[in-house]
Amino acid sequence: MELLPTIWFVAIAVLWTGYLFLEGFDLGVGMLMKLFARNNTDRRVLLNTIGPVWDGNEVWLLTAAGATFAAFPLWYASLFSTLYLPLLAVLAALIFRAVAFEYRGKVDSERWRNRWDWAIAVGSFVAAFGIGAALALTTTGLPLNENGDRVGGPMSWFSGYALLGGFGVVAFALVHALAFLALKTDGDVRHRARRWFVRLVPFAVLPMFGWMVSVQFLSGKPWTWALVAAAVAAVVLAWRLARVGSEGRAFSALGAFIVCATASIFGAAFPVVIPSTIDPAFNLTISNASSSDYTLGLMSIVAAVGLPLVIAYQSWTYWVFRRRVSAAHIPEAHGFLPAIAAKVMIPKDNTPATSTRPGD
Amino acid sequence: MDALEIARWQFGITTVYHFMMVPLTIGLGLVVAIIQTIWYRTGKPEYLRMTKFWGKLFLINFIMGVATGIVQEFQFGMAWSEYSRFVGDVFGAPLALEALLAFFVESTFLGLWIFGWKQLKRGVHLACLWIAVIGSVFSAYFIIVANSWMQHPVGVEMVDGRPVMTDAWAVFTNNTALVAVPHTLFGALAVAGAFLLGIAWYHLWRRRHDGIDVVGNDGKLVPGEAVIPGRDKTDYTVWMTSLRIGAVVAMISFAGTAITGDLQGKLMFEQQPMKMAAAEAACHDGTGFSVLSVGNLGATNCDDIVAVIEVPGILSFLAKGDFTTEVKGVNSLLGEYKEKYGTHLPDNPLYGERAGQEIQYVPVMEVTYWGFRMMIGFGGIAAFAALLALWVTRKGIVPESKWLMRLAVLGILAPFGANAAGWIFTEMGRQPFVVAPNPDMNGIDQVFMFTAAAVSPGVSAGELMTSLVVLTAIYAALLVVEVKLLVKYIRGGVASAMPELAHAQDSADHHDKNDDGAGPGKSGDDVLAFAY
Secondary structure (H helix, E strand, O other): OOHHHHHHHHHHHHHHHHHHHHHHHHHHHHHHHHHOOOOHHHHHHHHHHHOOOHHHHHHHHHHHHHHHHHHOHHHHHHHHHHOHHHHHHHHHHHHHHHHHHHHHHHOOOHHHHHHHHHHHHHHHHHHHHHHHHHHHHHHHOEOEOOOOOEOOOOOOOOOHHHHHHHHHHHHHHHHHHHHHHHHHEOOHHHHHHHHHHHHHHHHHOHHHHHHHHHHHHHHOOHHHHHHHHHHHHHHHHHHHHHHOOOHHHHHHHHHHHHHHHHHHHHHHHOOEEEOEOOOHHHOEEOOOOOOOHHHHHHHHHHHHHHHHHHHHHHHHHHHHOOOOEOHHHOOOOOOOOOOOOOOOOOOOOOOOOOEOOOOO | OOHHHHHHHHHHHHHHHHHHHHHHHHHHHHHHHHHHHHHHHHOOHHHHHHHHHHHHHHHHHHHHHHHHHHHHHHHHHHHOHHHHHHHHHHHHHHHHHHHHHHHHHHHHHHHHHHHOOOOOOHHHHHHHHHHHHHHHHHHHHHHHHHHHHHHOOOOEEEEOOEEEEOOHHHHHOOHHHHHHHHHHHHHHHHHHHHHHHHHHHHHHHHHHHOOOOEEEOOOOEEOOOOOOOOOOHHHHHHHHHHHHHHHHHHHHHHHHHHHHHHHHHHHHHHHOHHHHHHHHOOOOOEOOEEEEEEOOOOOOOHHHOEEEEEEOOHHHHHHHOOOOOOEOOHHHHHHHHHHHHOOEOOOOHHHHHHOOOEOOOOOOHHHHHHHHHHHHHHHHHHHHHHHHHHHHOOOOOOOOOHHHHHHHHHOOHHHHHHHHHHHHHHHHOOOOEEEOOOOOOOOOOOOOEEHHHOOOOOOOHHHHHHHHHHHHHHHHHHHHHHHHHHHHHHHHOHHHHOOHHHHHOOOOOOOOOOOOOOOOOOOOOOOOOOOO
16 A cells, blocks of 8 residues: 555545535535524624634635645546536635625625625535535546546436535534534524524434445445444534533534544545446546655645644634624624715815815 | 637636736735835824725735636646646646645635734734735745746656656746746736726826815915815825835836846747747747738738838847847747657547647747737836826826826726736747647657647536636626726725724824724724624
8 A cells, every 4th residue: 555645645535624624614604694694783793703714714625626636636637527517516606605705795785785695605505515515426436437537428427425415514514503603603693503503413414424324335444434433422422512502512522523524434435536436447546546656745745844834823813713703793884985976075174375276 | 619629718718817816916915015014114094094995905806816716726627637637746736735835824814914903913913914915925936836837847757658746846946937926926016006006096186176185376286185084184195105106016017027028038939939939920030029010820821921010139139138149930940849749639539529630839829929019018008107107296296187097097907918918928829738848858858738638538518618608707797796896995995994084083183193993902892803
């Protein structure tokens, strides 16, 4: 077994775990903009819990994709070209969602805000679903030929696993966001989020378990089965902690669940990166899809320095913005008086005896 | 159009669009960081206002660069899977490093800057912006290292038909990249310079138009105040200072692009002689630079192109630094290329319908010839306009002419045009190669890839057309939204980015206040300095 490709398989699994853990809650908060928030103040509370961090969270996706390109070019090429249309949907969703966060508050109009709220909610849903589906398919199989290209039409990648993965990530993101809101907000939003979490979490993790168990049946190992059991324990723990009002620990326990879940899934799939449903001989594995040891070695050195640094300063961001946000902290939407308006008020104290131009 | 052509159009459209947001992000980020530094050191209120106002426009634009950047990273795999397989070992690394070392820094520290006005100490807050800006410069470096490898492959050897990295130092210090990085950064600053200049000019013009500032008989401007938040005497200083910073930045950056562009040109005459010959529409070997050439530039046979106005010696100067060395024209290069890289595309299914076709080594000359001239022309116009603007406003007065104001605003577009033209020139000029062969390296001359072989074999033309239409439609709609928002906030003036000015209106001493309401937390309730 090659050491460097194995390290990079683990690294990419770690990047996806980081992505699902971090962007998991901000995707969920996005969906909750329409499902949970009751008025504009609620929505602004929700938005401002993720405001300073969502963009940094999304970079975990870019890094996972970039690292896949660099470490396993054949995995990257086959996965992204095979899932052309679903990834197009993910791209469109991420574009709208990002722009919506920034532009929503820039015009003080109910219609304007409502449109961007929908962009955030639908964008978050489509992105979560698409990425969940893509990850489920790379761990369960795609119709690849010997060159790693898709056999069949634009939708031939579809399987039930795509639905399990899609709904798995969507539902996880929703409850993860509820746990996050219970931890990060105060007042009504906090208590409702906790109640919703307690009620929903037992069901919300089911599709993700479906995906986990499917991968175990396809290619599981004893230790990855053990991780499935650990994931069950983590969810039960999260549920119990939330019930007694221990919000921080409940959030951490659900975080432990996603770590166990991705570890069990990627661990079971290892060393295959995409099984071919056409012929197992066409499987892409860490050996036949990887870059040279030279490239992997170089990247290992950079990542060994860079990744801990990223984790350090991102943690610092969460520390800086550690305080709970509540409705009381949300300032009035400022309708500003445009400097250049149709009608200009006459200057107060600017009338020199003679001027080249009378004030109009 | 077949899959290849659609995929190329998509890459072109999405990249040129992305690169409207990127130079403004890099250039304006740097300028805002400098302005905030001046505020930090002097405490002058106009610099705080400038930081807030230009920072607001910076953010409205930044998010578009982020959103459209994701498309770039995904579409290599989606639409160009054969390319990704071929180059992944060497091309993927700078992309991954860009995400790991630059994007994380940019996004995290910009979040701290936006939301941390009160949570962070002033110095730390300023440092966050600088770190984010330096992140964006690193991002430019990594992506240009990747691009430069496509222009000039180095540091690899072929193993089983694919280039494998053997010398990372060579890849990351590729001389093509080392000159392209400063060229691109100066290009970005040129965009920021014209942006500041045009908008500041508009505000100064408008203050006179609205009768707030008047020129006395002694020819001196008397700044006044209107009963509108932010339109006080400090406001005049905000715009006049912005105008001057913008003009100086525009001129420095033009000088920078000219110097680095000259170095780049000399390298490119060695590394991609056909691109430069096509940029000149030069059929025959010679020394003259064409000011105007007519004829059928689109033809593959370039014999009917006539240089109407030609300056002898200049082409040799661009290529070699003297006035006499003959520079090879298209006709003599064509023979060399055919001999080295073949006359026909291989009979390989990867080339689809194009397998076995004759290779067109001459890029579309209409694009290379005019792209090259538009880049230089727009850049020069912007710099000249900046010089003129400085001179005209030397007494602190912007003329009342509406047309001059319109020209100043229109001038914002010139450096955007120069940036786009430069990239279109260099990317189209590389054709028919997606990875151009490196002629001066012994042994790795065979590391090249034809664009015709790069597209995803498993993706249908219909899928590509879908994404082309969807992305173009989204981009067009969002451009309208972005420009509308920018215009709204520009017309809103400083108060649009500093609502606290509206409340400060009553206080008599607001000219003397150093921090206009910003600064580290005064009250324990300030959870957010800024709220969505």
